[in-house]
Amino acid sequence: MPRILAKETLAPDVVRFWIDAPAIARKRRPGQFVIIRTDETGERIPLTIADADPAHGAISLIVQAVGKSTHKLNRLEPGDTILDVAGPLGQPTRIEPGMRVCCIGGGIGTAVVYPIAKGVRAAGGSVAGIIGARTRDLIILEREMSAVADPCLVTTDDGSYGRKGLVTEALRMLLGEGYGFDEVVAVGPLPMMQAVCSVTRPLGLKTIVSLNPIMVDGTGMCGGCRVTIGGEQKFVCVDGPEFDGHQVDFAEVAARLRAYREDEAAAMDRYRAEIASA
Amino acid sequence: MAKKITQKVKTPMPLVDPDVRRHSFGEVATGYSVELARQEASRCIECKNMPCVAGCPVEIDIPTFVRQVASGDFDGAFQTLSAKNLLPAVCGRVCPQEDQCEKLCTLGVRFEPVAIGRLERFVADYASACHLPVTCLSPTSHVTGTGRKVAIVGSGPAGLTAAADLAKLGHSVTIFEALHKPGGVLMYGIPEFRLPKTIVESEIDKLTGLGVDIKTNHVIGRMFTIDELFNELGFDALFIGTGAGLPHFPSIPGVNLIGVYSANEYLTRSNLMKAYRFPEHDTPIVRGKNVAVIGGGNTAMDSVRTALRLGAEHAYLIYRRSRDEMPARAEEVEHAEEEGVEIVLLAAPTELLGNEKSRVRAMRCVRMALGEPDASGRRSPVPIAGSEFELEVDTVVFAVGQGANPLIRSTTPDLPVTKWGYIVADPATGATQKPGVFAGGDIVTGGATVISAMGAGRRAARAIDAYLHRLPARGHVAADVFIST
Ligand SMILES: Cc1cc2nc3c(=O)[nH]c(=O)nc-3n(C[C@H](O)[C@H](O)[C@H](O)COP(=O)(O)OP(=O)(O)OC[C@H]3O[C@@H](n4cnc5c(N)ncnc54)[C@H](O)[C@@H]3O)c2cc1C
Ligand SMILES: Cc1cc2nc3c(=O)[nH]c(=O)nc-3n(C[C@H](O)[C@H](O)[C@H](O)COP(=O)(O)OP(=O)(O)OC[C@H]3O[C@@H](n4cnc5c(N)ncnc54)[C@H](O)[C@@H]3O)c2cc1C
Ligand code: SF4
Ligand code: SF4
Ligand code: FES
Numbered sequence: 100m101p102r103i104l105a106k107e108t109l110a111p112d113v114v115r116f117w118i119d120a121p122a123i124a125r126k127r128r129p130g131q132f133v134i135i136r137t138d139e140t141g142e143r144i145p146l147t148i149a150d151a152d153p154a155h156g157a158i159s160l161i162v163q164a165v166g167k168s169t170h171k172l173n174r175l176e177p178g179d180t181i182l183d184v185a186g187p188l189g190q191p192t193r194i195e196p197g198m199r200v201c202c203i204g205g206g207i208g209t210a211v212v213y214p215i216a217k218g219v220r221a222a223g224g225s226v227a228g229i230i231g232a233r234t235r236d237l238i239i240l241e242r243e244m245s246a247v248a249d250p251c252l253v254t255t256d257d258g259s260y261g262r263k264g265l266v267t268e269a270l271r272m273l274l275g276e277g278y279g280f281d282e283v284v285a286v287g288p289l290p291m292m293q294a295v296c297s298v299t300r301p302l303g304l305k306t307i308v309s310l311n312p313i314m315v316d317g318t319g320m321c322g323g324c325r326v327t328i329g330g331e332q333k334f335v336c337v338d339g340p341e342f343d344g345h346q347v348d349f350a351e352v353a354a355r356l357r358a359y360r361e362d363e364a365a366a367m368d369r370y371r372a373e374i375a376s377a
Numbered sequence: 378m379a380k381k382i383t384q385k386v387k388t389p390m391p392l393v394d395p396d397v398r399r400h401s402f403g404e405v406a407t408g409y410s411v412e413l414a415r416q417e418a419s420r421c422i423e424c425k426n427m428p429c430v431a432g433c434p435v436e437i438d439i440p441t442f443v444r445q446v447a448s449g450d451f452d453g454a455f456q457t458l459s460a461k462n463l464l465p466a467v468c469g470r471v472c473p474q475e476d477q478c479e480k481l482c483t484l485g486v487r488f489e490p491v492a493i494g495r496l497e498r499f500v501a502d503y504a505s506a507c508h509l510p511v512t513c514l515s516p517t518s519h520v521t522g523t524g525r526k527v528a529i530v531g532s533g534p535a536g537l538t539a540a541a542d543l544a545k546l547g548h549s550v551t552i553f554e555a556l557h558k559p560g561g562v563l564m565y566g567i568p569e570f571r572l573p574k575t576i577v578e579s580e581i582d583k584l585t586g587l588g589v590d591i592k593t594n595h596v597i598g599r600m601f602t603i604d605e606l607f608n609e610l611g612f613d614a615l616f617i618g619t620g621a622g623l624p625h626f627p628s629i630p631g632v633n634l635i636g637v638y639s640a641n642e643y644l645t646r647s648n649l650m651k652a653y654r655f656p657e658h659d660t661p662i663v664r665g666k667n668v669a670v671i672g673g674g675n676t677a678m679d680s681v682r683t684a685l686r687l688g689a690e691h692a693y694l695i696y697r698r699s700r701d702e703m704p705a706r707a708e709e710v711e712h713a714e715e716e717g718v719e720i721v722l723l724a725a726p727t728e729l730l731g732n733e734k735s736r737v738r739a740m741r742c743v744r745m746a747l748g749e750p751d752a753s754g755r756r757s758p759v760p761i762a763g764s765e766f767e768l769e770v771d772t773v774v775f776a777v778g779q780g781a782n783p784l785i786r787s788t789t790p791d792l793p794v795t796k797w798g799y800i801v802a803d804p805a806t807g808a809t810q811k812p813g814v815f816a817g818g819d820i821v822t823g824g825a826t827v828i829s830a831m832g833a834g835r836r837a838a839r840a841i842d843a844y845l846h847r848l849p850a851r852g853h854v855a856a857d858v859f860i861s862t
Contacts, residue, residue: 126600136557142650142659143557167659183557185594315650315660318555318596319782320565320622321642325633332626332633337784351633354735358635362661369656 100180104157109239110232112164113207114173115149121156123148123186129194129218130309130341133160133186134317137171141182144168145314145336147211148187150243161210161239167366188317189340192284192307198224201273201280202248203266203295205231205287209240211309212286213247220247227278228252229269231287235260267294274302282307285344289353296344308344310335312355326352385488388417390495392712399685399716402569402653406470411449414499418446420484421491428481429493434832435538437461439478439493446496455504458497459511463541464534464580464831466505467563469498470572472828473706505579523547525845528612530597530785533561534827535618535818537584538834539841543616544587546842551612552584553595558649561620563827565649566641568679570686571709574648598784603792603814613848614813614841617800618834621819623780627671631729632775634737636663640676640776647683662687665772669693669740671726672776673703674824678710680774681718692718693768697725697745697758723747723758727765729773740768779824799823807837808844815841 105117123133132147150159164170175181192215200219204212209230216226228248232238233256245251252269253261262269270283283306285295292308299306312324312335319337326333329346333339391407392398398405409417421443429439438457445454458465472478474494482490503509525548529536532554544550558564563577585591597603597619606612624639626632638646643662646652650660668684670677673696684692694713696703699722703710714720721742728741744764747756781798793801793810800809800816807815817833819825 122600131599140651140658183594185555185557185596187599188596315642315645316556318622319784320624321645322624322626322639323642325626327633337782351735355633355635357734358663359661362655366656366659366661 100182101184102180103175103177106175106177109161110237112173113161113237113239114164115159115161116175117152117157117159118181118184119156120158120184120186121153123184124151124153124156124158127151127158127187128191129214130192131187131189132317132340133158133184134188134314135160135172135181135185136183137168137175138182141171142168143183143315143317144172145188145311145317147214147309149210149214150217161207163207166363167370170367170370185317188336190338192218192341194218194222194224195281196222196224198222198281199226199279200224201227201229201270201278201283202244203229203231203270203283203285203287203291204240204244205266205285205291206233206237207239208285208287208291208309209238209244212284213240213243215284215286216244216247225249227273227280229254229266229273231255231266231269231291233257265294266291267298270295270298274298280304284308284341289349289356292344292347293349296347300345306344307341308347309340310342310347310352311340312352313358326355382420382422382484382488384416384420387489387492387495388413388420390492395712395715395717398570400688402686404573405570405712408502409495409499411451411503414446414496414503415449417492418443418496421447422484424483428483429478429491432478432481433461434477434828435461435835437478437497442500443491443493443496446500451500451503451507452509454500455509456511458500462497462831463538463583464563464827465497466501466576466580467534467572468828468831469494469496469501470576471563471567472497473826475707477828505576511583522549523845525549525613525848526551526611527841527845528553528606528610528615530603530615530617531555531561531619531818531820532559532581532591532593533618533620533818533830534563535620535820535830535834535837536561536616537581538831539616539618539815539817539838540589540834541584541587542835542838543841544584544589546838548842548845550588551590551592553597553601554591554593555596556649557593559591559593561618565645566676566679568644568648568683570682571679596784598788603785603789603811607813614844615815616807616834616837616841617785617809617814617816617820618818618830619782619785619820620830621779621781621799621824623782623798624775625778625780626775627726627777629726629728631731631737634729634731635735636665636737636771637729637773638663638775640670640672640680640774641779643680643774644676644683647687653683653687663772664688665770667691667693667768667770668772668774669695669726669768669770670774670776671695672778673698673705674776674778675705675709677774677776678705678713680776682713682716684772684774685716685718689772693770694718694720695724695726695740695742696720696722698756699723699747702755721768724766725758725760726773730767737770737773740770740773742766742768781820781823797823804833805836806840807833808840813844815844
């Protein structure tokens with residue numbers, strides 16, 4: 100069973116784990132994810148492989164606690180094991196040598212965009228980075244992104260850190276300054292990815308987004324992760340998670356993410372009560 | 378000498394009352410008692426040419442085991458079964474016996490055939506209740522290690538059978554399974570009320586006893602490609618038994634509304650993830666009041682009966698042909714109706730309608746008439762113009778067939794597949810056109826049966842053994858270090 104080697108808090112409710120998973124560390128490529136289950140009654144949840152250290156056989160996962168499964172996970176400590184870790188899953192990011200990419204991460208989406216940025220750099224490309232969040236505390240991976248991106252801009256909605264405003268404004272600014280990109284990669288909340296697409300669409304600037312539908316198996320067997328891309332049905336776990344943002348039916352993705360709202364809230368309340376009484 | 382026939386019909390199987398079982402995931406059929414089993418077994422007339430055996434894809438010595446049951450030698454009967462069948466407790470429950478062994482039973486010509494499946498189940502359950510050892514699988518009967526390594530991809534009935542047979546022949550066998558539990562459809566598809574998961578688990582435990590190493594959470598094509606299994610991990614031969622797990626959705630509006638599932642997802646949530654025990658188990662499932670399941674096979678039947686147990690007030694089964702064409706086992710259809718499933722024949726959905734929250738609220742259907750027989754000889758359904766009707770539903774489950782998962786074929790370009798993506802393999806040996814790679818079960822035939830998948834696993838194991846004996850001796854064996862998660 101994969102063991103947790105290290106744990107570090109990056110922001111409120113956001114934790115970075117390093118996990119002992121040598122085969123995955125060796126094999127994974129930017130853009131891929133794992134599906135984990137913390138315990139016997141647990142749910143299978145997808146998490147991006149945020150980084151890997153093949154020499155030490157470790158992968159890193161950056162987890163934002165949003166519901167019961169992620170809260171349970173984030174309570175684990177170094178030395179604890181995770182019952183199941185399956186991966187790498189999904190298609191790796193398509194990285195061409197020497198490409199110029201603008202990597203945009205919103206909130207926890209930065210954990211997904213960072214390995215892509217690092218991969219682009221490793222292939223001799225150039226990266227401009229934009230990371231955004233509601234407020235200063237929620238900015239993650241600034242140091243890591245700065246190491247691979249130049250420039251690396253930070254935006255906060257409330258102006259508590261970096262530029263005040265949205266990531267789209269920073270993108271407009273870079274474009275206005277004459278930065279040329281072969282591609283934009285945007286990962287974050289759906290409205291953010293949609294907003295980036297509406298900036299790039301009129302420019303014909305290719306924009307890749309990473310989708311996060313609810314998954315079960317992650318092998319293409321259940322179809323629960325289906326999305327509509329350019330009118331065609333795709334399974335995010337095998338065909339994605341990255342797609343041409345200009346083709347994505349965002350409204351459908353958003354609606355499907357709400358499928359279990361009430362159940363999730365009930366599970367979380369119950370879990371809080373359990374923790375409190377323990 | 379033929380015996381005198383005293384009982385013309387099968388000894389009935391005790392069943393839980395429909396009103397109780399429609400709310401329970403407990404097993405529907407409770408199994409023969411010792412008395413009932415001996416009574417049924419004594420119906421066998423021990424006919425000389427024993428046609429029943431030819432109907433069993435794994436060639437169980439049916440007359441012998443049935444005779445042993447009749448005489449009360451249940452241990453003997455279990456050893457007879459186990460000599461040919463790794464999963465008797467499973468097959469006794471889910472084999473479509475009426476189309477296989479029992480179809481050919483001599484008694485069946487004039488009366489009802491011997492209930493071979495029910496007897497098989499009885500013996501397997503008796504053995505497990507009494508912890509009878511499986512002598513044919515015990516370590517003493519092992520051949521000495523051959524030093525050859527075989528990888529099995531997928532742990533459904535095909536892979537499990539191939540693994541057991543190869544291990545018995547002395548090869549070192551590793552199963553790679555994508556999910557967190559082995560068993561394939563037995564684990565994620567067929568519901569608890571028809572096949573309790575503890576039974577599947579204990580049958581699979583026999584394999585571990587044989588020294589087979591089962592690696593769960595290993596998605597082949599992603600973690601290792603087929604070529605990497607040979608070149609980096611040092612396997613000498615490989616069996617692919619990955620099943621037909623790609624769900625199909627019809628091209629009608631509304632299939633992506635909330636509350637619309639493939640049968641695979643619906644059943645996986647309920648069986649593998651135990652969503653019926655939410656919130657003790659974390660995985661949720663939509664518990665619809667009005668559930669429509671589309672299809673007419675075993676998968677559809679399992680889904681609609683699951684819907685009832687999840688609390689549906691109306692569980693509809695919508696099938697586009699007539700009852701005669703339904704591919705599901707007659708017994709399952711009967712059980713479903715007893716439990717209150719409402720079967721709507723000769724109808725098909727044309728559109729799913731959603732509410733303001735994108736949840737499905739209704740299904741528009743059209744009535745069908747049966748037209749001329751098509752290429753397969755079945756009369757194909759034709760929509761009747763103007764016959765549309767609407768059904769109020771909050772959950773829809775599509776069980777309209779499945780296809781081949783692309784993970785392995787897309788990462789193994791030199792493995793020939795059919796135009797539907799199924800692997801091309803010799804039916805007698807499972808050999809594919811890629812040297813050392815064998816395949817069998819649903820990934821070759823398309824959705825079929827547990828026992829046919831097991832038969833394919835067995836034939837492939839035989840061929841793999843022969844292949845390994847022809848293989849020149851190998852110098853070095855790659856270390857296992859990389860298979861360590
Ligand atoms: C390919 C992929 C990569 C991902 N990578 C990461 C990552 O690196 N770090 C990270 O923190 N999260 C990531 N996610 C999201 C993560 O899987 C979900 O946050 C998690 O499943 C929520 O489970 P829960 O029980 O804690 O929350 P729940 O109580 O189940 O849900 C809480 C909230 O999250 C939403 N939600 C439910 N399930 C999912 C889901 N599968 N994906 C997204 N939102 C969901 C619900 O709409 C709800 O509002 C990724 C998702 C995908 C599909
Ligand atoms: C709901 C349902 C009910 C059924 N009822 C009956 C019945 O009553 N009687 C009957 O005889 N038959 C029944 N069937 C059919 C029967 O279950 C199948 O024909 C049989 O299970 C096929 O066996 P298999 O070994 O080929 O594949 P499967 O049982 O499908 O197993 C394949 C396994 O391979 C794994 N896998 C797939 N891809 C990979 C990969 N890339 N790497 C690693 N592992 C992988 C899968 O996770 C799975 O565990 C039913 C099927 C369903 C879906
Ligand atoms: S395994 Fe199936 S086909 Fe063979 S004897 Fe048993 S029930 Fe009949
Ligand atoms: S065919 Fe029927 S009666 Fe004859 S041996 Fe087989 S089970 Fe007995
Ligand atoms: S998660 Fe089941 S098909 Fe993608």
